[in-house]
Amino acid sequence: MNFDFSPEEQKFAEEVDQWLTENHDPVVMDHHRENFTQLADTPERRAFMKKLAAQGWLGMSWPKEYGGQEIEGVYEYILNEALSKHAAPQIGKGVGIIGKTLIRHGSDKLKDEFLPKVLHADIEFAVGYSEPEAGSDAANMQLKAEKVDGGWNLNGQKMWTTSAHFADWYWVGARTDPDKSKHAGLSLFLIPMDHPGLEVQSLPTIGKDTTNQVFFEDVFVPDDYLVGERGKGFQYISEALDLERFTMFTLSPIANRTDVLVDWVKAAQRDDAPLKNDPNVRRTIAQIVTDTAVAKGLSTRFVCAAKDGGGKPPTIPSSQYKLFTTSLSQRVCKDALDITGHEGTIMEGQDEAPLRGRFEGAYRATMNETVGGGSSEIQKNIIARRHLGLPKNF
Amino acid sequence: MDLDLSEEQQMIIDTTRAVLGEHSTSEVVRLMEDDPKGVAEELWKQLSEVGFNGLLIPESYGGGGMTLLEAAFFYEELGRFMAPVPHFVSCVMSAGVLLEAGSKAQKETWLPKIADGSAILTTAWYEPGRGQGEAGVALEAVSSGDGFVLSGVKRSVPYAAVADQLVVLARTADGVDLFLVDPTSEGLTLTFHQSQGREPHYRIDFDGVQVPAENRIGAAGSGWATWNTVMHDGIILQAASAVGGADRCLMETVEYANQRVQFDKPLGAFQALAHYMADASTKIDGGRVLVHEAAWNRVQGRSVARFAPMAKLFCAETYRETTRVCAQIWGGVAFTIEYDVQMFFRRAKHLQLSWWDTPYLEELVAADVLDR
Numbered sequence: 001m002n003f004d005f006s007p008e009e010q011k012f013a014e015e016v017d018q019w020l021t022e023n024h025d026p027v028v029m030d031h032h033r034e035n036f037t038q039l040a041d042t043p044e045r046r047a048f049m050k051k052l053a054a055q056g057w058l059g060m061s062w063p064k065e066y067g068g069q070e071i072e073g074v075y076e077y078i079l080n081e082a083l084s085k086h087a088a089p090q091i092g093k094g095v096g097i098i099g100k101t102l103i104r105h106g107s108d109k110l111k112d113e114f115l116p117k118v119l120h121a122d123i124e125f126a127v128g129y130s131e132p133e134a135g136s137d138a139a140n141m142q143l144k145a146e147k148v149d150g151g152w153n154l155n156g157q158k159m160w161t162t163s164a165h166f167a168d169w170y171w172v173g174a175r176t177d178p179d180k181s182k183h184a185g186l187s188l189f190l191i192p193m194d195h196p197g198l199e200v201q202s203l204p205t206i207g208k209d210t211t212n213q214v215f216f217e218d219v220f221v222p223d224d225y226l227v228g229e230r231g232k233g234f235q236y237i238s239e240a241l242d243l244e245r246f247t248m249f250t251l252s253p254i255a256n257r258t259d260v261l262v263d264w265v266k267a268a269q270r271d272d273a274p275l276k277n278d279p280n281v282r283r284t285i286a287q288i289v290t291d292t293a294v295a296k297g298l299s300t301r302f303v304c305a306a307k308d309g310g311g312k313p314p315t316i317p318s319s320q321y322k323l324f325t326t327s328l329s330q331r332v333c334k335d336a337l338d339i340t341g342h343e344g345t346i347m348e349g350q351d352e353a354p355l356r357g358r359f360e361g362a363y364r365a366t367m368n369e370t371v372g373g374g375s376s377e378i379q380k381n382i383i384a385r386r387h388l389g390l391p392k393n394f
Numbered sequence: 395m396d397l398d399l400s401e402e403q404q405m406i407i408d409t410t411r412a413v414l415g416e417h418s419t420s421e422v423v424r425l426m427e428d429d430p431k432g433v434a435e436e437l438w439k440q441l442s443e444v445g446f447n448g449l450l451i452p453e454s455y456g457g458g459g460m461t462l463l464e465a466a467f468f469y470e471e472l473g474r475f476m477a478p479v480p481h482f483v484s485c486v487m488s489a490g491v492l493l494e495a496g497s498k499a500q501k502e503t504w505l506p507k508i509a510d511g512s513a514i515l516t517t518a519w520y521e522p523g524r525g526q527g528e529a530g531v532a533l534e535a536v537s538s539g540d541g542f543v544l545s546g547v548k549r550s551v552p553y554a555a556v557a558d559q560l561v562v563l564a565r566t567a568d569g570v571d572l573f574l575v576d577p578t579s580e581g582l583t584l585t586f587h588q589s590q591g592r593e594p595h596y597r598i599d600f601d602g603v604q605v606p607a608e609n610r611i612g613a614a615g616s617g618w619a620t621w622n623t624v625m626h627d628g629i630i631l632q633a634a635s636a637v638g639g640a641d642r643c644l645m646e647t648v649e650y651a652n653q654r655v656q657f658d659k660p661l662g663a664f665q666a667l668a669h670y671m672a673d674a675s676t677k678i679d680g681g682r683v684l685v686h687e688a689a690w691n692r693v694q695g696r697s698v699a700r701f702a703p704m705a706k707l708f709c710a711e712t713y714r715e716t717t718r719v720c721a722q723i724w725g726g727v728a729f730t731i732e733y734d735v736q737m738f739f740r741r742a743k744h745l746q747l748s749w750w751d752t753p754y755l756e757e758l759v760a761a762d763v764l765d766r
Binding site for chain 1: 395396397398399400403463648651652659660662663664665668669671672673675676677679680681683684686687690691700701704707708753755756757758759760763764765
């Protein structure tokens with residue numbers, strides 16, 4: 001048993017941390033963007049990703065024949081934790097879901113076209129799974145893909161496509177075989193985001209950024225751009241989620257909020273007395289710090305399981321981590337606002353607000369964490385069935 | 395990072411489960427609940443023979459010389475089986491105090507006997523109407539001739555009726571001091587009082603009890619510092635025990651939820667109930683890592699000023715909340731003596747209130763976070 005990183009891992013963590021400190025740029029790195037810091041959605045952030053690529057930090061876990069270094073996924077975890085700690089954009093969909101799925105199942109043509117672009121940060125993707133009728137019931141996608149001469153004709157709608165308003169390419173699940181079962185009738189496609197017939201409509205949120213709905217009207221996709229085999233879409237989607245455990249949810253943003261709150265409480269005064277002497281504040285801080293340590297423990301658990309799983313995906317530890325940590329994330333913001341008191345109502349970005357309204361904003365931004373990426377209820381169903389061996393319950 | 399168990403650690407778990415599975419059955423635990431001595435004799439004998447009583451005692455004193463991490467694995471099992479033995483007060487707290495501050499003679503006299511189970515020591519700490527911090531120690535020890543005279547009252551002294559020696563926290567002119575006291579001393583009266591977790595507890599009245607000077611443990615006025623250090627180890631093990639109790643209670647509840655049918659389906663097929671169990675399992679698994687991280691840090695020689703209280707704070711509440719939802723899932727039968735759920739339910743709250751309670755632990759964590 002060992003709770004420290006290995007000397008090599010530690011060295012890499014320090015190297016990345018130092019590099020990020022030296023390359024600090026307030027336009028690129030801004031904690032107030034909360035969970036949207038991870039996106040490379042502006043020219044400045046895309047330029048930053050190019051610098052990251054030049055460091056050789058994109059696709060580290062990929063096979064060497066595709067330009068990777070074949071090193072353990074834990075290094076990508078370390079990298080993403082460091083990036084999110086600095087509020088910088090993270091390696092994400094390109095290196096993870098899309099890159100890894102193409103490496104395993106893509107044609108030579110797709111590999112040649114997309115993998116080098118991912119490695120050089122020349123491409124941003126949007127991922128389209130959710131639909132009006134496919135939320136938690138993810139396999140219930142209805143986007144219609146009809147076989148036509150030389151390709152596929154797509155009609156329908158996607159929901160909650162976070163990056164659709166800036167991405168270059170769209171990674172989309174669609175129903176190619178409506179006569180087959182719910183899970184067996186889906187295939188994956190790659191479509192240029194500026195394709196005629198694709199209409200991106202912004203959905204403003206109470207968080208930091210927009211999400212989108214995307215409408216498809218007779219969008220033609222050539223046969224070559226169906227990923228892997230027809231009908232294997234849902235299998236690839238599930239597999240990619242499991243391959244992606246290392247880079248999915250980082251703890252640093254939550255740990256950062258706890259640290260920021262603690263530092264603020266240490267210095268704050270109320271009615272001319274140190275706020276930290278208030279017994280209620282002390283209790284709350286003790287509970288938050290303890291729960292943050294538990295979240296770190298759960299992340300250690302899934303990292304270790306992913307490391308030595310022998311190819312077995314760490315589904316259970318990952319679900320437990322997601323369940324506990326997203327709810328903690330919301331609790332930290334709620335408690336922080338309770339501690340700041342009525343001044344917490346001053347909206348983010350104004351100097352009168354405690355911490356310039358960091359927690360007023362974070363309280364809104366974290367609302368969706370227990371929903372997106374598999375809701376808490378879905379995680380509990382996974383834990384109940386696959387960990388505890390309880391019967392199917394829906 | 396690596397959470398794998400060594401062969402030795404796995405062996406500790408397997409051996410403990412084998413011994414406890416045979417000698418700490420529900421029947422044994424229930425029998426001990428009404429016994430004023432409260433020690434499951436055969437279990438205690440087996441634990442000594444296998445070497446678990448000397449787990450934390452160095453080999454030079456006849457112990458196994460293992461670390462707090464190994465002890466944490468052992469304690470998770472003690473909690474899982476609700477083992478009715480005075481291991482914590484004797485082999486952890488009393489042995490820990492002697493190891494930390496005891497004289498050569500005190501260590502040589504008592505540690506080998508603690509390790510082989512031939513002596514039981516217990517700790518006399520809590521006092522009526524007083525808290526769990528240094529200020530709570532009020533029992534008076536007045537210097538007199540070549541010794542001390544102890545006057546005052548201790549309560550909730552575990553297993554006092556079978557103890558060969560008491561480790562008593564008392565207030566002297568120098569502050570708080572620890573004393574080894576013979577429970578058969580003149581002026582010392584034991585009165586049995588039952589506890590929520592049915593650990594046999596005693597009120598002890600000290601009416602001018604004479605204690606020789608050489609029975610003071612450590613330098614004058616060092617008692618609280620010693621106690622505080624040993625408590626930080628102790629609460630990590632209490633947290634481990636809580637994890638074990640919670641885990642067992644949940645596993646038995648899962649089994650029941652798979653069998654008990656209502657509305658033509660097993661209880662576990664109702665999301666309302668399945669989600670309680672998924673939440674509990676997440677907290678138990680998270681609590682377990684926290685315990686191991688705390689113990690591991692201790693073994694590395696790093697401070698556990700924050701980790702130890704965090705571990706007990708979180709795991710005790712997890713144990714309490716787990717037993718509450720388990721009782722909810724079992725339904726009415728959980729309320730009856732006949733079913734075992736109530737035994738976990740009572741022990742969980744008892745554990746949370748004992749060996750530093752929630753407010754005390756929260757303040758330890760807060761002080762480490764905010765005041766340093």
